[in-house]
Amino acid sequence: MSLASIAIPAVAQGQPVPVIGLATGVNLLTGERPARKNINDLQAAGGPAWDLYILGLSEMQNASESDPLSYFQIAGIHGRPFIPWNGVENTTAAPFNGFCPHGNTPFTAWHRPFMALYEQTLGDHVQVLASQYNDSSSAAYKAAAESFRAPFWDWAADYRLPASVMEQLITVNGPHGTVDIPNPLYSYRWQQFPLSSDPNYFPEDGRTDCYGWNETKRQPDSNGKDQYNIVNGNLAGIAGLKDAVYRVFTAAKAYETMASTEDQGPSFENLHNDVHQAISTIMAWSDYSAFDPIFFLHHANVDRLFAMWQAINYNNTYQTQSRAMGELFHTGKTVAAMATFGYTYPEIDDWSLSREGTRKAVITQVNQLYGNGANGTSSSAQQRRGGRANRSLRLRHRQQQQQQQQQDHATKEYFAQISVERAELQLPCTIFVMLGDDKAGQMSLLSMPMSGTTHAEVPLTRALGRVLASDTAAAPATSAASAIKNNALISDAKFVASTLSQLFRVEIRKADGSTIPVDSVPSLSIQVESRDVVAASRIEEFPKYGAATRLPGVGLGKLARRDADTRLR
Numbered sequence: 001m002s003l004a005s006i007a008i009p010a011v012a013q014g015q016p017v018p019v020i021g022l023a024t025g026v027n028l029l030t031g032e033r034p035a036r037k038n039i040n041d042l043q044a045a046g047g048p049a050w051d052l053y054i055l056g057l058s059e060m061q062n063a064s065e066s067d068p069l070s071y072f073q074i075a076g077i078h079g080r081p082f083i084p085w086n087g088v089e090n091t092t093a094a095p096f097n098g099f100c101p102h103g104n105t106p107f108t109a110w111h112r113p114f115m116a117l118y119e120q121t122l123g124d125h126v127q128v129l130a131s132q133y134n135d136s137s138s139a140a141y142k143a144a145a146e147s148f149r150a151p152f153w154d155w156a157a158d159y160r161l162p163a164s165v166m167e168q169l170i171t172v173n174g175p176h177g178t179v180d181i182p183n184p185l186y187s188y189r190w191q192q193f194p195l196s197s198d199p200n201y202f203p204e205d206g207r208t209d210c211y212g213w214n215e216t217k218r219q220p221d222s223n224g225k226d227q228y229n230i231v232n233g234n235l236a237g238i239a240g241l242k243d244a245v246y247r248v249f250t251a252a253k254a255y256e257t258m259a260s261t262e263d264q265g266p267s268f269e270n271l272h273n274d275v276h277q278a279i280s281t282i283m284a285w286s287d288y289s290a291f292d293p294i295f296f297l298h299h300a301n302v303d304r305l306f307a308m309w310q311a312i313n314y315n316n317t318y319q320t321q322s323r324a325m326g327e328l329f330h331t332g333k334t335v336a337a338m339a340t341f342g343y344t345y346p347e348i349d350d351w352s353l354s355r356e357g358t359r360k361a362v363i364t365q366v367n368q369l370y371g372n373g374a375n376g377t378s379s380s381a382q383q384r385r386g387g388r389a390n391r392s393l394r395l396r397h398r399q400q401q402q403q404q405q406q407q408d409h410a411t412k413e414y415f416a417q418i419s420v421e422r423a424e425l426q427l428p429c430t431i432f433v434m435l436g437d438d439k440a441g442q443m444s445l446l447s448m449p450m451s452g453t454t455h456a457e458v459p460l461t462r463a464l465g466r467v468l469a470s471d472t473a474a475a476p477a478t479s480a481a482s483a484i485k486n487n488a489l490i491s492d493a494k495f496v497a498s499t500l501s502q503l504f505r506v507e508i509r510k511a512d513g514s515t516i517p518v519d520s521v522p523s524l525s526i527q528v529e530s531r532d533v534v535a536a537s538r539i540e541e542f543p544k545y546g547a548a549t550r551l552p553g554v555g556l557g558k559l560a561r562r563d564a565d566t567r568l569r
């Protein structure tokens, strides 16, 4: 899909639509760019920026579905309807009928320009709207339009759906006064309903909650009412979304690992999949998902996590391995810099700081937003710092400090490494790692692609803490004593292995809640491993993980079966 119209201009109504994001508000001398903001902050601040965003999105959704720059057509690039957009056909690089290459590394290369196209289209509406305010507020609206960028939803910091997406009507200040309008974040309202059931459009294939309502839905009841308690419950149930995001930042050193479920280890794509699945209905299906307006809040956040990772790993900002599925017209390299598309995020200043300075500033933000406890650092290590010693004394001090720190702060963390061949599953579905009845973590598999091996890493430490705490809660001990006891138990890998061998189990569920028998999926492999973790001594550093040690007798697959055989002998 040539979203790389920077390189290859696509044609809409005879006019090229270059995908360059927004240029408004960019300081060409310094490189400073407006930030995409957190949706909850944008709403709390209210005023012109909020009014223009809501009205602009409403206008974009109201644009005729036959207009290439309508919400319908732009969202439609991601999947259905399977028709050319802007003169561009689907390609072998996006091998299912839609356009978006989920499940392989061009994921970023594809979604970054897709977001930019959405943002520049929305930005054009915002500019025109801002010019229509004629009263004393007109300057404030023009200024807000200059720095307009599409907001993000940070589901790792706060998993709950933003309040702004759940209200059917919304009140904003328009150019001619206050208006109550259908909330464009609540749903997209199909302009032609019933939808075309042409096979390339929205065929009646049993997914009635996708095409059966006159607007997009999220887990609707039989009357079409969205059930947000269920959606928020699903999101809450993605145990450790925050821990998992932190783990990608701190542990994924290769671009490919960070980006994609095609590689082993922690990836943002896996968490991205979990959030799609948790919202369910439209969002659960790759070919429909972009029609739900929350898609663009979600994808702005995924892009933000990528951008933060890139700022931290500034020598390694795009995919280098070549992939079977190849690249689209765009390459990872041409989309590696946000500056190409004229935006940044609140956490990233890459114009006034050196690359090393940006790296440290972003690590600090990651520690504060997603780290565990004292902003990701250990307070006793901080106290030991400082003093105006000479160089060798400082060096010796640092060595002592590190040794001390290792003794004080080496804790253990536990992870499940999962891999599975998608072709053996009925997609979409979710693999839950359970400790007894506790959902410890999950791996969501979207409807596309339909085959290929997919990997995920699921952090288990927090769930283990919960399970141990509920055990010790039964015993008469003070909470401080039981916390110490839990810490000691968590550090004892043998004890954890024996606990897990009793509690560990796996459930696979389809979107409708029905289960897929685990033994019908022979490729499913789950290994549980422990790693020593040494906390960082500074807020601008990350904790360090030791090598992985596999826990014997826990998990699924070849190695787990070999353990079982060994025990029997």
Ligand SMILES: *[C@@H]1O[C@H](CO)[C@@H](O)[C@H](O)[C@H]1NC(C)=O
Pocket (backbone or CB within 6 Å): 055, 056, 058, 059, 062, 180, 181, 182
């Ligand atoms: C979009 O259409 C709805 C009616 O369907 C209307 O209430 C709303 O004001 C329109 N939005 C804008 C920004 O004009």
Ligand SMILES: *[C@@H]1O[C@H](CO)[C@@H](O)[C@H](O)[C@H]1NC(C)=O
Pocket (backbone or CB within 6 Å): 082, 090, 091, 092, 094, 095, 096, 097, 098, 200
């Ligand atoms: C593009 O989509 C059409 C219509 O669904 C399909 O027939 C064709 O095989 C697709 N082409 C590629 C290269 O995937």
Ligand SMILES: *[C@@H]1O[C@H](CO)[C@@H](O)[C@H](O)[C@H]1NC(C)=O
Pocket (backbone or CB within 6 Å): 189, 214, 215, 224
């Ligand atoms: C959508 O359907 C509901 C009933 O399910 C109806 O109340 C509403 O007016 C319809 N909206 C539009 C825009 O047709």
Ligand SMILES: *[C@@H]1O[C@H](CO)[C@@H](O)[C@H](O)[C@H]1NC(C)=O
Pocket (backbone or CB within 6 Å): 312, 313, 314, 315, 359
């Ligand atoms: C990036 O590469 C340079 C040159 O090899 C090196 O000095 C620097 O430490 C590297 N930075 C990171 C964050 O890896």
Ligand SMILES: *[C@@H]1O[C@H](CO)[C@@H](O)[C@H](O)[C@H]1NC(C)=O
Pocket (backbone or CB within 6 Å): 368, 374, 375, 379, 539
């Ligand atoms: C952690 O971050 C918060 C919020 O930024 C800050 O108020 C607090 O002082 C920090 N704590 C430490 C120990 O650095």
